[in-house]
Amino acid sequence: MKTIKNYLLAYLFLAMGLSAFGQTPPVDLANMSLGDLLNAKIIRSYADHAAFKTGGQGAPLGYLDSSRFHFSTSYVKVRFDGYMDGTDDVSINDVLWPWYEADSPRTDENFPVVPTVITQEAVQFKGAYDLSEQWSLSLSIPYIRQETEHVSSKPGFDEFTIVSEGFGDVELAATWLHRLNQNSSILVNLGFSLPTGSIDEKGRTPKDANVDTQLPYTMQLGSGTYDIKPSIVYSGAAGDWTYGANLNMTLRTGKNDRDYRLGNVYQAGIWTRYALTDWIQPSFRIDGIVWGDISGEDEDLALTLPEQNPVPNSPPVPYSQIGLPYPAAVVKPDNFGGTKLLALVGLRLKDPRGRLENTFLELEAGAPFYQDLNGPQPSEDWRFSASFVFSF
Amino acid sequence: MKKCLFWALCVLLSTCPISAANDRPVIEENQGKALLIYNIAKFTEWPPATTPFVFTLWNDDALADAFEIIEGQETQGRKVEINRQNKDSIAVDCQVIVIPKQQLQQFIEVRDELDKLPTLTVTTEPNVFEAGAMILVEVIDDHLAFSVNLAAVKASGLEISGNLLRHAEVVNF
Numbered sequence: 001m002k003t004i005k006n007y008l009l010a011y012l013f014l015a016m017g018l019s020a021f022g023q024t025p026p027v028d029l030a031n032m033s034l035g036d037l038l039n040a041k042i043i044r045s046y047a048d049h050a051a052f053k054t055g056g057q058g059a060p061l062g063y064l065d066s067s068r069f070h071f072s073t074s075y076v077k078v079r080f081d082g083y084m085d086g087t088d089d090v091s092i093n094d095v096l097w098p099w100y101e102a103d104s105p106r107t108d109e110n111f112p113v114v115p116t117v118i119t120q121e122a123v124q125f126k127g128a129y130d131l132s133e134q135w136s137l138s139l140s141i142p143y144i145r146q147e148t149e150h151v152s153s154k155p156g157f158d159e160f161t162i163v164s165e166g167f168g169d170v171e172l173a174a175t176w177l178h179r180l181n182q183n184s185s186i187l188v189n190l191g192f193s194l195p196t197g198s199i200d201e202k203g204r205t206p207k208d209a210n211v212d213t214q215l216p217y218t219m220q221l222g223s224g225t226y227d228i229k230p231s232i233v234y235s236g237a238a239g240d241w242t243y244g245a246n247l248n249m250t251l252r253t254g255k256n257d258r259d260y261r262l263g264n265v266y267q268a269g270i271w272t273r274y275a276l277t278d279w280i281q282p283s284f285r286i287d288g289i290v291w292g293d294i295s296g297e298d299e300d301l302a303l304t305l306p307e308q309n310p311v312p313n314s315p316p317v318p319y320s321q322i323g324l325p326y327p328a329a330v331v332k333p334d335n336f337g338g339t340k341l342l343a344l345v346g347l348r349l350k351d352p353r354g355r356l357e358n359t360f361l362e363l364e365a366g367a368p369f370y371q372d373l374n375g376p377q378p379s380e381d382w383r384f385s386a387s388f389v390f391s392f
Numbered sequence: 393m394k395k396c397l398f399w400a401l402c403v404l405l406s407t408c409p410i411s412a413a414n415d416r417p418v419i420e421e422n423q424g425k426a427l428l429i430y431n432i433a434k435f436t437e438w439p440p441a442t443t444p445f446v447f448t449l450w451n452d453d454a455l456a457d458a459f460e461i462i463e464g465q466e467t468q469g470r471k472v473e474i475n476r477q478n479k480d481s482i483a484v485d486c487q488v489i490v491i492p493k494q495q496l497q498q499f500i501e502v503r504d505e506l507d508k509l510p511t512l513t514v515t516t517e518p519n520v521f522e523a524g525a526m527i528l529v530e531v532i533d534d535h536l537a538f539s540v541n542l543a544a545v546k547a548s549g550l551e552i553s554g555n556l557l558r559h560a561e562v563v564n565f
Contacts, residue, residue, distance in 0.1 A: 030465050034431045037427055038535065039535065042419055042534050183420070
């Protein structure tokens, strides 16, 4: 595996180096003949305001434009399937507690309810306005839909699905773009996320077959806290290649109305993009994400003593087996957080001319190749995103 | 893991032949525009003077950065200087003014005054060209092109070489 990685990196840098070598150095440029100049292949400017200000995922490569307003709509889908504890895969059967089997003791790593497949989808609307060449303001509004399939050892709830849907946390951000030189720039972004997304989503679960009850943390639409989201992005260009690195953070403040706080998120990434033609640009990105567990807890998610027996009127279960208050891994605050590394490939499509000059469609898909989770915890299977960006 | 690396390798390898096959000079867009504007100035006949030859970039830092590659060069026997004009009003004591899209209204306000001076008004925006700028520099497909509003050039007392005009995409008489 190390050999493959080394070859890949070697190719990447060699290709970038060769591409840069192919450019005419500045001294020669100033003395180019008119004919050579008109025959030259023009590569677009490197720092893409539109992508910076509306892309959001730290892949801000492309074209500088003089537009003042930038808008994007992006769709993101992430699928979680299976469980991991640390770096080890864990089967659903290992996580599900069959309370009716006498030789299956309840531990802090098994649960009477187990989410099997979690699908999170978000459509994000983002608008940015350039106050000047360097400064801009943006507003993001996400609409979220989450669906979780479960199995449980409670009769009547052998398999069930719950869904939550609605607007998430609105984010306001200020962005400062600084050009280091003709071929590279740094962008600093400071965002504030407001707790507009619901943390009171309810649904029908095995906890009470007759009444909707509070859904797990993973099914809520917002954090419930005011979050600070700083990020810094470096991007550069060498011939037809653009490349860069980014560092993003989500820092939570205080606790929400349900007396918990989601973990901070730290994300770092590197990427490269190649201008195959003016209108098609493949990309490759590696992202690393570290996020923390939950502080405090939503007391409505824990089982209270009379409810601890998963089947009312069933034969009594020894208290030693039901003394653990969490019915599922996704309601246990310690079972959040971890580290993951993702590899993503993308494609940007744009019309380089005319009315669509500042418009592009970007597709990206990828999967984790390393996960170390505070588990047992649902593990990510894959993710996909599609973004449409336009400026005027 | 292997799958992801394989995808990445495919993407990168697929780009290699195109990179190797490209034998045209490769120039970044703003640098190319700066060089073309510099060349147009060289093919223009100016009133004799010994003062520096000044290119004014009007509220356009990105393009002004690109102009640094010609700063200090010589044209018409005069040393090239770059003037970054970061105000809404424009100083007309220069030979070439580059007008960005966001200065369209201000350009319209001073257009009549500029037309009387031996100053070449250049833009990279079609809207500004339609509003009366003398030269439009743009990228079409992946190459540079320019158009000339010859009537406006002549009204200012400047002369553009026929060797330059034959390369123009459009010439408005």
